[in-house]
Amino acid sequence: MIVLGIESSCDETGVALVETVAGGVPRLRSQALHSQIRMHQAYGGVVPELASRDHVRRVLPLLEAALADASLTKDDIDVVAFTRGPGLAGALLVGAGVACALAASLGKPTLGVHHLEGHLMSPFLSADPPEFPFVALxxxxxxxxxxxxxxxxxxxxxxxxIDDAAGEAFDKSAKLLGLGYPGGPALAALATHGNPEAIALPRPLLHSGDLDFSFSGLKTAVMTAMTKFGPAPTGQQRADLAASTQAAICEVLVKKSLRALQETRLSRLVVAGGVGANTRLREQLNAAGARRGLRVHYPELALCTDNGAMIALAGALRLQRDPSAARMDYAFDVKPRWPLVQA
Known part of the structure; x- marks a missing residue:
């Protein structure tokens, strides 16, 4: 069975084809991806209307490219999976509309997929796929x-x-440091030139006794540190602050993840999402896993950002467990806010 996946939740247009394997993990046949980063850089962040319009322009050419790369035609598609949510409403509607129109024209079923479930399942396409059960970050x-x-x-x-996500903390801190969009990778790059112990920054909720996170206070601390530097901070001051910020975020993520493994008595951790590509985070999790005899799994770096492969994979895995999950009525909606536990 060939599952087509279409991702359009934010600022990447992704199309991919996954083939289900009897009794095994589906395999990726091809994917095509377009990032809107360059377009949004002029505005310092994602402009939803521009994102939606760009998805309209990109999705069909990407579909043709993915089909050609896999040596398949539209008629070979058995199910069309698309990101139903969460994400930007207008962007989601583009992918959902194209998916349902294409499926209707082919007489094939559709399946709305949760964006985060796609990220969660993406390590199954890696060279070292996890096994259930596991803790996911x-x-x-x-x-x-x-x-x-x-x-x-x-x-x-x-x-x-309970407030800012880790990626937001990276991006907002990067903006305070005068770095461009996207901020997270820019901050990580600058951090390689700095001392992660140079500036004392808070580790919010690190000792809270629960597994919740909070990063808004860290952002405020970064702003305070920049103010203390004065109107013209040196390059080394900025690098030290970037390194210290990254260290604070990673320490919280690592220690909370280890606590979750301890509390659940599980020995596998899956890390997914864009921040999962951060080199320091991976190094610290790998080191902790080696010390404690834990397995840590990641998606391939190319699959850390939003992409169609993870949507096709999540759809294929859903269908392996429930073939009736796909629909033939072609009516669709999107869910800009959609808790994963309700998927």
């Missing part, structure tokens, strides 16, 4: 969550952010 610009995952669709929330 979903960490991105909009979400920071710890979950117990027993199977596809069987999720228990262990803790989540």
């Amino acid at each position: 979903l960490v991105s610009g909009g979400h920071t969550q710890l979950m117990r995952v027993d199977d596809v669709g069987r999720y228990e929330m262990l803790g989540e952010t």
Whole structure:
């Protein structure tokens, strides 16, 4: 069975084709992706209307490219999966509309997929796929969550952010440092030239006794540090602050993740979402896992950002467990706010 996945929740247009394998993990046949980063850089962040319009321009050419790369035609598609939410409403509607129109023209069923479930399942496309059950750290610009995952669709929330997500903390701190968009990668790059112990920054909720997160206070501390530097901070001061900010965020993520593994008595951690590509975070989690005999799994770096492969994969895994999940009525809606535990 060939599952087409269409992702359009924010500022990446992704199309991919996944083939289900009897008794095994689906395999990726091809994918095509367009990032809108360059377009949004002029505005310092994502402009929803521009994002939606760009999805309209990109999705069909990307579909043709993915089909050609897989040596398939539209008639080979068995199910069309699309991101139903969460995300920007207008952007989601583009992907959903294209998916349902295409499926109707082919007489094939559709399946709305949860964006975060796509991220959660993306490590199954890696060279070292996880096994159920595991603890998942979903960490991105909009979400920071710890979950117990027993199977596809069987999720228990262990803790989540009560204000800014980790990715927001990276991006907002980067803006305070005068770095461009996207801020997270720019801050991480600058941090390689700084001392992570140079500036004392808070680790919010690190000792709270629960598994929730809070990063808004860290952002305020970064702003205070920049004020103390004066109107013309040196390059080294900015690098030290970037390194110290990254260190604070990663320490909280690592220690909360280890606590979640301890409390659930599980030995596998899956890290997914854009912040999961952060080199320092991976190094610290890998080191902690080696010390404690834990397995840590990540998606391939190319699959850390939003992409169609994770949507096609999540749809294929859902259908393996419930073939009736796909629909043939072609009516659709989107869910800009959609808790994963309700998916």
